[in-house]
Amino acid sequence: MTTDTLTPVVQVPGQLDLPQMPAIPAPVAAAKPATTTKLTGLTNSNTNALNGLPGWQVTKTTATYSGSPTAALNAVQTHMDTVRANQGGRATGYQSLIAVRNKLRECSTGTSHPAVTVTVKRAKKTTTKTRTGSPGVSPKARLTRKRQDTYTTAQLVSALETAWTAIRAQHPDVPAVVIIVGSGTGSKQAKYGHFAPIRWQHGDNQLAEVLISGEGLKRPVEEVFTTLLHEAAHALGHVRDIKNTSRQGRWHNQKFADLASELGLDTTKDPRIGWSLCTLRKETATTYKAVLAELKAALIAYRHPETNGGGETKKNNNNAIPCACQCPRRIRVAKAVLELGDITCGVCDSHFEPDE
Numbered sequence: 001m002t003t004d005t006l007t008p009v010v011q012v013p014g015q016l017d018l019p020q021m022p023a024i025p026a027p028v029a030a031a032k033p034a035t036t037t038k039l040t041g042l043t044n045s046n047t048n049a050l051n052g053l054p055g056w057q058v059t060k061t062t063a064t065y066s067g068s069p070t071a072a073l074n075a076v077q078t079h080m081d082t083v084r085a086n087q088g089g090r091a092t093g094y095q096s097l098i099a100v101r102n103k104l105r106e107c108s109t110g111t112s113h114p115a116v117t118v119t120v121k122r123a124k125k126t127t128t129k130t131r132t133g134s135p136g137v138s139p140k141a142r143l144t145r146k147r148q149d150t151y152t153t154a155q156l157v158s159a160l161e162t163a164w165t166a167i168r169a170q171h172p173d174v175p176a177v178v179i180i181v182g183s184g185t186g187s188k189q190a191k192y193g194h195f196a197p198i199r200w201q202h203g204d205n206q207l208a209e210v211l212i213s214g215e216g217l218k219r220p221v222e223e224v225f226t227t228l229l230h231e232a233a234h235a236l237g238h239v240r241d242i243k244n245t246s247r248q249g250r251w252h253n254q255k256f257a258d259l260a261s262e263l264g265l266d267t268t269k270d271p272r273i274g275w276s277l278c279t280l281r282k283e284t285a286t287t288y289k290a291v292l293a294e295l296k297a298a299l300i301a302y303r304h305p306e307t308n309g310g311g312e313t314k315k316n317n318n319n320a321i322p323c324a325c326q327c328p329r330r331i332r333v334a335k336a337v338l339e340l341g342d343i344t345c346g347v348c349d350s351h352f353e354p355d356e
Contacts, residue, residue, distance in 0.1 A: 037065040037072040039100065046100055049093035053079055063100075073104040151301050153181055159298035160212060163225060166291045167232050171263060174232050175239050177208045184213025185305040187355065189250075192216035193227045195234035196326040198348050208235060214303025221296040225288065226265065226280045233259040245274075246342060248323075248353035252276040323352035330355065 039046075042061050051058045055075055056065050065072035080097050087094075160179045168174045178200045184191045192213050199209035210231045217224060236259050237244040244256035250273055257267040257275035264284030268277040285292065320332040325345035331352055333343065343352045 034066075035068045037067060037069045037104075039063045039065075039103070042100075043096070045093065045096040049096040050076075050100065069104055073101060076101045076104065156217075156298045156301075157181060159295045160228070163228055163288070163291045163295055164210070164232070166288060167229065167263070170287065171232070171236065173236055173239055174263075175208060175235055177210045177235060179210050179212065181212050181214055181217075183303065183306060184211075184215045190215070190305070192219075193231050195231040195238070197238050197350065199326060208238065210235070215305050217299055217302035221292050221299055222280050222285060224299065225292060225295060226278050229263045229265050229280070229284075230260065230276075230278050233263055233265070236263070246351075248342065248351050250353075322355045324355040325352050326350035 039050075040062050042050075042063060047058050047060065047063060050056050050063045053075060055067060055071070056063055065075065067075075076097060080094065080101060083091050083094055083097070157179060160181070164174075164177065164179060168176070177195075184193070190213075193216065194209075194211045196209040196211070198206040200207040210228070212224070212227060216227060233256060234244065236242075237256065242255050242259065243253075244259060245252055252267075252274040254275060257269075260267050260275070260278055264281050264287070265278040266281055267275040268279070269275050270277050319335055321335055321338055322330060322332050323338070323343070324330045326348045327345060327350075329345060329347065331343075333352070338354075344350070345352060
């Protein structure tokens with residue numbers, strides 16, 4: 001229903017009749033939907049004067065006419081003419097009828113007064129709404145980033161980035177990174193994730209990289225988030241210039257355990273890789289409850305491990321091992337030389353690790 005509300009108007013005691021005001025001509029137009037004219041803010045004198053008039057329904061301070069303002073005006077004017085002819089202009093209630101009539105005339109004259117309000121409601125035509133889309137495009141085809149017929153990584157990467165942002169909110173020293181999703185079994189040593197400093201260039205800034213392996217997405221959400229915190233511990237060590245790994249990044253020392261503990265992880269020492277094994281504390285899970293819920297909703301697919309071919313592998317006659325740093329630059333080093341100690345890249349300050 002549409003509503004046109006005019007400014008309030010009041011009946012002023014002793015108000016004069018306004019015969020000079022032009023009557024509203026009946027519009028000549030096509031038939032319109034049902035209309036209701038409602039007067040509000042009436043005094044007792046107003047309602048008493050309108051009570052009993054055909055077409056009017058009167059309550060304590062409200063009078064409603066089943067018709068347009070023009071029809072309501074004509075009904076009031078007809079009654080006024082009858083009262084004036086039989087009883088004269090000083091008849092009881094005649095001044096109140098003048099106030100009502102003058103207010104109804106405002107629908108066309110635009111004059112105003114301080115207390116009675118006219119509300120005109122016109123019924124809307126009944127129409128049947130139909131959902132239409134682009135020609136040849138079904139509603140099913142109108143997809144969003146989070147509602148896809150086929151799987152995409154958009155929601156997953158967004159959830160991982162949100163989780164990393166939440167970690168940085170709790171630990172401001174953790175730097176911004178570029179998060180990617182890729183293979184964790186493409187090399188000889190399987191992994192759930194890695195942290196690589198200065199791997200990306202953004203304008204004049206260098207950004208580190210955090211990889212979350214697709215194979216690890218099969219795990220529970222708490223373990224995937226633990227991997228994010230694990231890599232955040234490496235990122236924190238890089239920012240603070242704390243050497244927390246050795247043996248080409250495989251061995252995690254006590255300093256890494258301290259960084260992981262700061263981020264809300266418990267660590268366990270493994271004889272092969274040190275303090276690398278991490279578990280999420282209950283209080284940490286509570287802190288990131290909303291983040292875990294969003295991440296869990298995004299973990300709807302995972303990657304199958306790489307399969308090795310059955311063919312013969314190429315033998316390395318000179319016993320040299322190909323190694324790569326985080327840049328990545330590549331070198332070949334004899335196994336005996338590599339076992340003597342870490343070989344550090346002078347560009348990215350990371351160690352060369354076997355690339356097989």
